[in-house]
Amino acid sequence: MTASPAVSADLAVRPSWKAPIVFGLLALVAVIAFGVLGESGETSTFGISTSSDAWQIDPLALSSQPVALGLSLVCVVVAAYSAWLVRAGQAAPAWLTVLFAIAFVLAFLVWAVAGEQISFTSLMQGALALSVPLVFGALSGVLCERAGVINIAIEGQLLAGAFLSAVVATLTGSLYVGLVAAVVAGLLVAFVLAVFAIKYVVNQIIVGVVLNVLVLGVTNFLYGQLLAPEAATWNSPGTLPRVEIPLLSEIPVIGPVLFEQTIIVYAMYVTVALVHVALFRTRWGLRVRSVGEHPKAADTLGIRVNTVRFRNVLLGGAVAGFGGAFFTLGNVGAFSREMSAGQGFIALAAMIFGRWSPLGALGAALLFGFANNLQSVLGIIGTPIPSEFMLMLPYILTIFAVAGLVGRVRAPAADGEPYVKS
Amino acid sequence: MKLELRGITKRFGSLVANDSIDLVVEPGEIHCLLGENGAGKSTLMNVLYGLYQPDDGQIVVNDNKVAFSGPGDAMAAGIGMVHQHFMLVPVFTVAENVMLGQEHVGAAGLLDMDAARRDVREISDRYGFNVDPDARVEDLPVGVQQRVEIIKALVRKADVLILDEPTAVLTPQETDELIAIMRQLKADGTSIVFITHKLREVRAIADRITVIRRGAVVGEASPDASENELASMMVGRSVSLTVDKAPAEPGDVAFAIDDLSVVDDRGAAVVDHVSFDVRGGEILAVGGVQGNGQTELVEAILGVQEHVTGSIRLDGRELLGRGVDDVLDAGVGFVPEDRTVDGIVSSFSVAENLVLDLYKRAPFARGLSLRGAELAKNARQRVEEFDIRTSGIDTPAGTLSGGNQQKVVVARELSRPLKLFIAAQPTRGLDVGSIEFVHKRIVRERDNGTPVIIVSTELDEISALADRIAVMYRGRIVGIVPGDTGRDVLGLMMAGIAPDEAQAEAEANPTEVSLAADDAPAVSDPEDGQS
Numbered sequence: 010m011t012a013s014p015a016v017s018a019d020l021a022v023r024p025s026w027k028a029p030i031v032f033g034l035l036a037l038v039a040v041i042a043f044g045v046l047g048e049s050g051e052t053s054t055f056g057i058s059t060s061s062d063a064w065q066i067d068p069l070a071l072s073s074q075p076v077a078l079g080l081s082l083v084c085v086v087v088a089a090y091s092a093w094l095v096r097a098g099q100a101a102p103a104w105l106t107v108l109f110a111i112a113f114v115l116a117f118l119v120w121a122v123a124g125e126q127i128s129f130t131s132l133m134q135g136a137l138a139l140s141v142p143l144v145f146g147a148l149s150g151v152l153c154e155r156a157g158v159i160n161i162a163i164e165g166q167l168l169a170g171a172f173l174s175a176v177v178a179t180l181t182g183s184l185y186v187g188l189v190a191a192v193v194a195g196l197l198v199a200f201v202l203a204v205f206a207i208k209y210v211v212n213q214i215i216v217g218v219v220l221n222v223l224v225l226g227v228t229n230f231l232y233g234q235l236l237a238p239e240a241a242t243w244n245s246p247g248t249l250p251r252v253e254i255p256l257l258s259e260i261p262v263i264g265p266v267l268f269e270q271t272i273i274v275y276a277m278y279v280t281v282a283l284v285h286v287a288l289f290r291t292r293w294g295l296r297v298r299s300v301g302e303h304p305k306a307a308d309t310l311g312i313r314v315n316t317v318r319f320r321n322v323l324l325g326g327a328v329a330g331f332g333g334a335f336f337t338l339g340n341v342g343a344f345s346r347e348m349s350a351g352q353g354f355i356a357l358a359a360m361i362f363g364r365w366s367p368l369g370a371l372g373a374a375l376l377f378g379f380a381n382n383l384q385s386v387l388g389i390i391g392t393p394i395p396s397e398f399m400l401m402l403p404y405i406l407t408i409f410a411v412a413g414l415v416g417r418v419r420a421p422a423a424d425g426e427p428y429v430k431s
Numbered sequence: 432m433k434l435e436l437r438g439i440t441k442r443f444g445s446l447v448a449n450d451s452i453d454l455v456v457e458p459g460e461i462h463c464l465l466g467e468n469g470a471g472k473s474t475l476m477n478v479l480y481g482l483y484q485p486d487d488g489q490i491v492v493n494d495n496k497v498a499f500s501g502p503g504d505a506m507a508a509g510i511g512m513v514h515q516h517f518m519l520v521p522v523f524t525v526a527e528n529v530m531l532g533q534e535h536v537g538a539a540g541l542l543d544m545d546a547a548r549r550d551v552r553e554i555s556d557r558y559g560f561n562v563d564p565d566a567r568v569e570d571l572p573v574g575v576q577q578r579v580e581i582i583k584a585l586v587r588k589a590d591v592l593i594l595d596e597p598t599a600v601l602t603p604q605e606t607d608e609l610i611a612i613m614r615q616l617k618a619d620g621t622s623i624v625f626i627t628h629k630l631r632e633v634r635a636i637a638d639r640i641t642v643i644r645r646g647a648v649v650g651e652a653s654p655d656a657s658e659n660e661l662a663s664m665m666v667g668r669s670v671s672l673t674v675d676k677a678p679a680e681p682g683d684v685a686f687a688i689d690d691l692s693v694v695d696d697r698g699a700a701v702v703d704h705v706s707f708d709v710r711g712g713e714i715l716a717v718g719g720v721q722g723n724g725q726t727e728l729v730e731a732i733l734g735v736q737e738h739v740t741g742s743i744r745l746d747g748r749e750l751l752g753r754g755v756d757d758v759l760d761a762g763v764g765f766v767p768e769d770r771t772v773d774g775i776v777s778s779f780s781v782a783e784n785l786v787l788d789l790y791k792r793a794p795f796a797r798g799l800s801l802r803g804a805e806l807a808k809n810a811r812q813r814v815e816e817f818d819i820r821t822s823g824i825d826t827p828a829g830t831l832s833g834g835n836q837q838k839v840v841v842a843r844e845l846s847r848p849l850k851l852f853i854a855a856q857p858t859r860g861l862d863v864g865s866i867e868f869v870h871k872r873i874v875r876e877r878d879n880g881t882p883v884i885i886v887s888t889e890l891d892e893i894s895a896l897a898d899r900i901a902v903m904y905r906g907r908i909v910g911i912v913p914g915d916t917g918r919d920v921l922g923l924m925m926a927g928i929a930p931d932e933a934q935a936e937a938e939a940n941p942t943e944v945s946l947a948a949d950d951a952p953a954v955s956d957p958e959d960g961q962s
Contacts, residue, residue: 290542295527295530295531295542298520302523309480309502309512309514310531311506312532313501422522
């Protein structure tokens with residue numbers, strides 16, 4: 010049988026003008042602010058190796074205005090090319106967006122650092138440090154939402170992990186027992202979420218929010234009663250040692266950033282890779298995704314939907330709890346009040362920005378961590394832009410992402426919908 | 432494999448959905464389970480498939496009693512099911528869907544996709560299904576999705592295949608292909624339980640027929656029985672299979688659509704340059720397979736679609752761009768296709784549901800308040816006039832049966848003078864009695880001189896009601912043909928083939944389903960039955 014032709018030309022799907030317009034406006038800002046209005050005659054200096062590196066590389070000194078202008082012009086070219094593509098009826102490919110973002114950020118950096126010096130390596134190290142809890146939190150979100158349960162309680166799981174790991178590590182004197190305690194803390198919070206959201210079909214978002222408030226209250230209370238007055242007994246775990254990986258840590262620039270880290274960060278690399286492969290290449294992953302997309306279909310094939318969901322929520326809690334330990338054992342060396350500071354919610358945003366994929370979530374979390382660290386670094390050397398505006402950057406990025414600038418974002422079809430057998 | 436159900440009883444609260452049902456499916460037979468919507472066919476099959484636990488009775492496979500705690504057990508016993516609403520994960524590929532729950536795992540615990548593709552290809556080639564294992568299910572037409580479901584069951588070595596209303600989503604030609612597949616399966620020794628309420632198909636394919644009414648088996652029938660005999664067994668009284676209507680007396684063109692297009696959120700044209708007009712006193716039926724733009728078309732007329740271009744004129748006045756309120760005020764009555772979502776508010780009473788679009792007008796409103804007495808008076812009249820079976824006018828509408836809910840919607844829409852009446856899927860899921868009633872009311876509205884638009888995916892309904900038929904395919908109108916056009920021609924048009932070509936093709940290759948009906952032409956005279 011022959012089918013009749015496709016839709017008429019005048020109604021055919023046309024690529025959106027959103028991207029070229031946004032690119033164009035931003036490129037214009039870059040050219041004017043970073044290029045034309047930039048301070049002339051200054052240099053921007055970037056240190057790209059630390060004193061302990063095996064191979065020393067001289068700091069990169071760039072003439073601020075011309076380089077910023079050049080990078081801004083790259084933005085203009087990308088904007089023009091994407092406009093040309095849309096006019097020709099094609100959508101701008103993803104790499105074009107990435108190229109634009111890199112050029113724009115570099116132009117901004119060169120402009121902001123004019124007359125100053127920053128260490129590129131420590132900028133990246135700081136960015137990674139700020140990303141770690143986000144990555145674990147976003148992975149937790151991926152594990153839960155791919156199975157169809159919304160985990161708003163990531164914030165609480167991170168905080169519980171941070172708290173319990175600090176306390177247990179102090180009491181036992183072992184940081185590694187503290188890490189196990191972090192997992193247990195995350196599991197406990199997740200267990201409550203799973204019981205109420207899956208077994209008793211209470212609204213998942215409400216349970217999650219309530220859990221966050223509960224964990225906050227409990228940790229604040231215990232902190233005030235025990236941890237603050239008797240810090241030596243309860244709250245002095247110390248930090249995990251940094252482990253240098255032979256050879257890898259000697260790679261210039263990225264070596265010290267990626268491979269002189271604590272065991273938590275190495276666990277993060279492994280977890281991301283493992284979850285990504287497991288989710289998309291194994292039987293377990295296929296079943297998890299089917300449960301998040303069409304639970305009834307999974308049920309008719311003998312897959313026990315709520316068991317799968319329960320397990321995944323627990324797994325997600327364990328991952329987030331472990332990530333919470335980074336606040337204390339991996340970074341500061343002590344617990345403090347409200348330590349997670351909303352990172353659990355940013356982790357959710359990273360998960361959405363990363364389109365519910367572990368690797369995507371990793372990328373988004375790194376981006377958010379970078380933006381966050383950039384603002385504190387620039388705050389120290391002093392920039393023309395108030396650092397509060399810089400703090401908003403990750404959230405603005407998220408809004409653009411959710412608005413569809415980076416392509417269509419599609420959640421698992423049964424995300425947040427409880428499965429009740431009729 | 433021989434399959435027996437003995438005394439299966441299933442209750443939901445006080446409702447007895449299955450009342451000690453006995454059924455025997457012999458090896459290699461096609462056994463039809465015939466019954467109206469709500470007769471308990473699907474419940475029975477869900478019990479058989481392990482989705483429901485029976486309150487009483489036994490399932491016997493090859494003379495061994497079995498108990499299924501879930502679908503997994505049923506599959507292990509060799510029972511496969513193709514659900515009415517496909518159980519496929521839309522974002523998965525065909526191979527992923529087929530392997531789900533019974534995955535091939537290769538080295539390092541990774542999925543062995545090649546083995547899954549091989550499974551799909553093997554069965555697809557054996558039965559000529561022509562299914563690509565790497566296609567995403569959401570991109571496939573429903574007919575192909577159904578084959579994926581069949582492959583799923585066969586990969587699991589099903590000896591008994593349950594097909595739950597498999598033809599509801601198919602064109603007559605696709606139905607014919609399905610029948611050929613069923614014959615092939617039967618030849619290979621697979622037994623088939625074919626659940627349906629469509630009489631022609633039963634007669635074309637069945638080896639044996641079991642008729643179910645109100646949860647109980649009312650008897651067996653031979654495939655040689657006439658459609659009228661089967662229908663009266665199914666319904667419990669003799670019924671009219673056609674609608675009594677006088678020839679239309681069309682007046683002037685009252686409603687005209689010109690070059691109407693609707694673009695959806697993703698930018699795809701779902702209604703594509705559609706033009707037609709409807710005269711007063713005429714029924715125009717819009718046919719087509721579900722999802723070819725019919726829903727968007729009527730929603731555009733009502734004013735609830737965005738991104739609409741073109742023109743919609745009622746008695747010369749442009750409706751496009753007006754709010755829903757204005758459109759209703761202009762005299763448009765609208766029966767939506769999904770009554771439980773768009774037609775009624777289930778927690779509201781029958782009386783309130785009967786004035787959902789009238790509550791602002793006299794006599795129901797005075798200032799800011801509603802006049803309860805007027806509401807009650809109106810409700811009592813409508814309940815009487817439309818024979819709505821309810822325990823009272825204050826009963827929540829959601830507790831009524833589907834047929835009575837639909838009567839509430841139809842009663843509300845017909846309770847004011849109309850300039851245009853639109854009904855989308857007016858009898859979907861209704862029992863035969865309610866179908867007859869709704870059809871009569873639609874014809875009466877036409878005879879009052881109102882232009883009427885019916886949207887239906889059921890060819891029987893279209894043929895019964897239409898004075899003219901417009902067939903939609905992929906957002907376009909393939910052609911507008913007279914109301915007495917044959918089923919085969921309409922079926923081909925539903926697949927996008929132009930009317931002339933379809934006419935030639937249908938004459939050359941008549942389908943079995945239409946041939947099966949040809950030997951029972953005298954089905955149109957039921958009124959002398961004692962209904």
